[in-house]
Amino acid sequence: MCSPGLIESLCHPHAPTLGRRALLRSAAVLGAVPALVGAPSPSASAATPPPDPAPAVRGRVVDLTHELSTDFPVWLRFTEEPVTRQAATLAADGYNDKINTINEHTGTHIDAPLHFDDSGLSVAQLPAESLVAPLVVVRIAQRAAQDPTTELEVDDILAWERRYGRIPDGAFVAMDSGWSQRVSIPGAFLNYDADTGAYLWPGISPEAAAFLVGDRDVVGAGVDTTSLDTGTREIPLAHQTILPAGLYGVECLADLDQVPDSGAVLVVGAPKMRAGTGGPARVLAFV
Amino acid sequence: MCSPGLIESLCHPHAPTLGRRALLRSAAVLGAVPALVGAPSPSASAATPPPDPAPAVRGRVVDLTHELSTDFPVWLRFTEEPVTRQAATLAADGYNDKINTINEHTGTHIDAPLHFDDSGLSVAQLPAESLVAPLVVVRIAQRAAQDPTTELEVDDILAWERRYGRIPDGAFVAMDSGWSQRVSIPGAFLNYDADTGAYLWPGISPEAAAFLVGDRDVVGAGVDTTSLDTGTREIPLAHQTILPAGLYGVECLADLDQVPDSGAVLVVGAPKMRAGTGGPARVLAFV
Numbered sequence: 001m002c003s004p005g006l007i008e009s010l011c012h013p014h015a016p017t018l019g020r021r022a023l024l025r026s027a028a029v030l031g032a033v034p035a036l037v038g039a040p041s042p043s044a045s046a047a048t049p050p051p052d053p054a055p056a057v058r059g060r061v062v063d064l065t066h067e068l069s070t071d072f073p074v075w076l077r078f079t080e081e082p083v084t085r086q087a088a089t090l091a092a093d094g095y096n097d098k099i100n101t102i103n104e105h106t107g108t109h110i111d112a113p114l115h116f117d118d119s120g121l122s123v124a125q126l127p128a129e130s131l132v133a134p135l136v137v138v139r140i141a142q143r144a145a146q147d148p149t150t151e152l153e154v155d156d157i158l159a160w161e162r163r164y165g166r167i168p169d170g171a172f173v174a175m176d177s178g179w180s181q182r183v184s185i186p187g188a189f190l191n192y193d194a195d196t197g198a199y200l201w202p203g204i205s206p207e208a209a210a211f212l213v214g215d216r217d218v219v220g221a222g223v224d225t226t227s228l229d230t231g232t233r234e235i236p237l238a239h240q241t242i243l244p245a246g247l248y249g250v251e252c253l254a255d256l257d258q259v260p261d262s263g264a265v266l267v268v269g270a271p272k273m274r275a276g277t278g279g280p281a282r283v284l285a286f287v
Numbered sequence: 288m289c290s291p292g293l294i295e296s297l298c299h300p301h302a303p304t305l306g307r308r309a310l311l312r313s314a315a316v317l318g319a320v321p322a323l324v325g326a327p328s329p330s331a332s333a334a335t336p337p338p339d340p341a342p343a344v345r346g347r348v349v350d351l352t353h354e355l356s357t358d359f360p361v362w363l364r365f366t367e368e369p370v371t372r373q374a375a376t377l378a379a380d381g382y383n384d385k386i387n388t389i390n391e392h393t394g395t396h397i398d399a400p401l402h403f404d405d406s407g408l409s410v411a412q413l414p415a416e417s418l419v420a421p422l423v424v425v426r427i428a429q430r431a432a433q434d435p436t437t438e439l440e441v442d443d444i445l446a447w448e449r450r451y452g453r454i455p456d457g458a459f460v461a462m463d464s465g466w467s468q469r470v471s472i473p474g475a476f477l478n479y480d481a482d483t484g485a486y487l488w489p490g491i492s493p494e495a496a497a498f499l500v501g502d503r504d505v506v507g508a509g510v511d512t513t514s515l516d517t518g519t520r521e522i523p524l525a526h527q528t529i530l531p532a533g534l535y536g537v538e539c540l541a542d543l544d545q546v547p548d549s550g551a552v553l554v555v556g557a558p559k560m561r562a563g564t565g566g567p568a569r570v571l572a573f574v
Contacts, residue, residue: 057344057552057573063415069561080374080386084560087367087390090405095526096564097402099367101388103374108559115384118377128350128571239382265344269556269569272395273371274356277383282556282569284415286344 059286068107111249123276133172135266141178151205164262176256177202199231206237222250346573355394398536410563420459422553428465438492451549456504463543464489486518493524509537
């Protein structure tokens, strides 16, 4: 019998696991540099050897998370908008408290492999190590300003690599299409086109998704739009390529223009809901 | 007129803000050490100067978050347990999707100042920088094994300081009472005592809370039990001291025995729900 935590990798031998190679290499990447103490830690007593290597979390924090509220733009497919109910008030109960009803694919959120793969890892099963990754930002905002259904292409990734070198193993690749600011402009984020009845936002091309899955060793990929796939793709090929491969996605990323193309480190504060297909996450970058 | 983001600090001049001093000092702490590249970043082109100082997020990741599920022990005061509803399935809809209804004070979660202060910061207003902090772990598990309503006292904090030095400015102080493993033992986490009708778990004493607020410069305090206050305190003095002072709390922390007393760095992946009083968070430590 398998323990629940091993079910995906052992009981379902054909089930993809989250970037195992990438994960190991990610750990190596994060551990291969010389030790540095991020917070001053007075030397421990003789009985407690100092941790080796010492941890470091440093640099400026950039919040890549949109504020979530009941009026955050929600695509029709996820029909129910967030609902917030006041459950207690300081005046009446001695404390303020709310109960929120939220679709797992709302706001700045993570897509777990389970979202598109019944055998895939849930959001709670994603290894914590995979939630920390070198952040690669590929920008297509200039093109997206002209063509709202443009896609992140393999050529965009290769152009990034010509400038910054090969995508580090264990990295997370994010598409910056300039869509972040549209969240606060009514209608602009989902960008419904009444003429065609289509939603027009940029996404990741199936070819680029396949390249990231097959030719690079990343833990996940993300976008600043509401979906990994452009709104005009009836078959969500980017999702169908990335998630069943064991990678995770992040959608509705905010403020990618505030982080460098290369060199930042991403921390995805994913919710840990049992059997969750994803969920609103706090996504931070250290630059 | 104030912009929404400034309302707390400017429109309500008497409203406490989150550890402004602590925050500035926290940034200084995180930035004062020599630069180190956490992820290999090929030198940027001449047009893009490399970020300085380079970010670093390194070390082993320890997940301080309990898995959240519909059977996570929820204290009576927060009457409604989490509810999960399958909103779509891969077979029928092409993707798996769920909608969760969750009280903001469920599972491993953050308490924003707003939880106990109508003028306090909401979870979305907490500065992202404050969610990254040197982690101080004060252990009272041996005492708690004998006395389930023991409290973290000023003397426990002073004993920690004799061993490791003064609590760093901008730190987060966590009480490890050995309660984490009880989550999976039915009844043991909330620990209802039928004889007295009381819930018996450890918390932070009002004096220790006042010491952290008044005599040290921390961003927040946390516990591995369901509440900052012991179950037997009718008036939640630890909450009433810590949160209105502009600090945040974290409750139901997991696996604090896996991190050192001193030297780890905490990242609180708090949800960013508008006007949220708190919420389930992904809490990671780098050791």
